[in-house]
Amino acid sequence: MIMPTRRLLGALCALALLAAPLAAGELQMKLRFQQETEPQSGQYHRLTRDEAWQPEKTAIIVCDMWDLHHCQNAVLRGQEFAPRLNDLLKQARDAGATIIHAPSGCMQKYADHPARKRAEQTPKAADIPADINAWCHKIPAEENGTYPVDQSDGGNDDEPQQHAKWAAELTAQGLDAHIPWSKQTDLLTIDAERDYISDKGDEVWSILAQREIDNVILTGVHTNMCVLGRPFGLRQLSKNGKNVVLMRDLTDTMYNPAAWPFVNHFTGTDLIVSHIEKFVCPTVTSDQILGGEQFAFAEDKRPHVVMVMAETEYETAQTLPKFGGDFLGRDFRVTYVYGSATDPNSLPGLEKALATADVLLISVRRRALPAEQLEAVRKYVAAGKPMVGIRTASHAFGLRGKEPPEGTETWEEFDAEVWGGSYSNHYPNGIKSMVETVEANAAHPILRSVTREPFPQGGSLYQTAPLADGTTMLLAGKIEGKPAEPLAWTFRRADGGWSFYTSLGHKDDFTNKSFQRLLLNSIYWAAGLEVPNHFDLSKPAPPQRKG
Known part of the structure; x- marks a missing residue:
């Protein structure tokens, strides 16, 4: 397995975390959401509300934190936040929360794993939504807004030479350079005694039903694709009545700054998070469970x-x-x-x-x-x-x-x-x-x-x-x-x-x-930045598409 280590040592050294005590056994969550200033204004207040969650009534779904990816930058970013995510999973698990690992397309790798068998053996819920095993590309609320980034190119933000070299490395190992993943990253621990492994919507829904879980946190990658659209993703859980949130600091997007709206990669993620807060569900951050500071990518230096x-x-x-x-x-x-x-x-x-x-x-x-x-x-x-x-x-x-x-x-x-x-x-x-x-x-x-x-x-x-x-x-x-x-x-x-x-x-x-x-x-x-000598003040129009 290829394990790029750029940023990883720095990230590990930075993760000296002070655990946040659980007040009376509860998770003290601050949900951020956006509310239109008035109907049809297109302007939104960014607001928060406090909720106290019982850990045993809470699940964390880890979406597609694969070992490898066809985009090397995506691998590197995932490796950067994975250690903090692992610490979060441990603390939430020890507090009584349910952890569901969902590395899509990798179930064969885990066929004999106790966490996979536990998911398969969970009794089917009586109220499984009809389309829970399907991708969900849009929910009705999203009709009120324009999707904020163009991801039609797949969102790969590797430089061309970097990407060619990375593809050659994957191919040299006998891997499909387009779909190189086979399991979840080893940077995340799967507890064989307590966790679940599943990429199926009906299985995940049944796990939540059996454990009487209404509060669900989605984390992992990639926000604008799998985290939103998978059968166990934000859209499906939101439209079917779960109190679901995105953990916005432990995620990433597949967005290429060469595509509309031609912004920084991390701004692309912010735009997707904003879209989610307006039309899909609230968001939270890892410090609400772990304490300390919320995670930030080392290369995100935007004022x-x-x-x-x-x-x-x-x-x-x-x-x-x-x-x-x-x-x-x-x-x-x-x-x-x-x-x-x-x-x-x-x-x-x-x-x-x-x-x-x-x-x-x-x-x-x-x-x-x-x-x-x-x-x-x-x-x-x-x-x-x-x-x-x-x-x-x-x-x-x-x-x-x-x-x-x-x-x-x-x-x-x-x-x-x-x-x-x-x-x-x-x-x-x-x-x-x-x-x-x-x-x-x-x-x-x-x-x-x-x-x-x-x-x-x-x-x-x-x-x-x-x-x-x-x-x-x-x-x-x-x-x-x-x-x-x-x-x-x-x-x-x-x-x-x-x-x-x-x-x-x-x-x-x-x-x-x-x-x-x-x-x-x-x-x-x-902001203390050098004023650009040249700046293109003509902006191409967004693509004629939604979702």
Whole structure:
């Protein structure tokens, strides 16, 4: 058996785990799901709910963690998280949970294994769903969304030379390079006394029925294919009434970044996880059972950008997610936080998102927030972390001095303290302004590939002068016969952190390639990454298919 070891030693050394104690014998689970902000909006709050599961009423299904795969990168990623998965299985098993190993197509290898015989000998349940032995390619809820990645090429992300070499190695061992697996990886222990082995939907359903199990965790590979679609996968269990969840940090996808939407491999996984949370079932993470930190792949170095949108005038709840989807998936992990449709003074999911944010982008207009939400923003800023603001972010958390609603707070000094600006008003909407480069600062990386020629602003010109000490003005807005106004600048805050703000951000600005490049550059700059010299701002349309 070929055992590529790149990353494996590092992963093993990193897995010094602190076990999470079981409270009163229960698994304390935090289920993450997404809920539409309002019907037909296409925008989703990312929320969590707490559940206490009895271990003996819980099963973990390990999907297709094969010994080998035709994609070498898939093998390497699986080997990287397998040690943590093995630790999780041991702890869950010892607590009383049922472990079902499901290496599809490998049952002959385990014909005489006690765990396989235990599955075969399980009495057939009386309520086996009619189609439980079939692949499930889509459930009705998924009709409400477009499948987020194109996997029609099989999702192999090996480099061509790497893949050819890997196929030759497999063939040299007498294996079928297209289907080289024969068993589950030896990095996972199968307990002969307690576990089950099955790849059959009716067997798995019967095991769950016999043991009176309603709570099921799916882990393994690959999320966009087998984990979702197998007869024992997320779709079948969800549509047939099981309380099923995906363990989102101990999984992987078959996604090739050369295919639409042309994003980082790990972003491809995030997109599938998001699709699952919206339309199939909630997700959980391994630290909820093991303690410590949730698993992350060593090569996943994407900074986490959190975009907060709560304004109605400029439609950034539509323009920013499209911008993020088009341009940020290659190098960033992006989370979207929307204002509540029922409570104008709430940003559901904000605190959780900010806990791991590396860049915070604000597009909010005059919102008071619950104390805990505003405190999360204050804490993020005070830590010296980078901020990016557009348009109404200058008056994001101020009510012009009005008393905030009961239970909420404002931050009237937000503009001065976070952006270094002095927003006072804006010129009438009918008066057009031109955007010009501040030539003294034209070499700033945020202006890289932004036109040096004046261009029209999409909305009204904000009155933002004077700027505070510590600012560097990059763009100015000009109206004939009026003083120029600062339009885009950086600011070194008192807490030591950096901010970038621009009063651009009208929906028409998002169609302007210079604004697109300005905003893109500011996010790279804020994240501490090199601003690209070249970036393709034309995105091919998604394939005409769903599912």
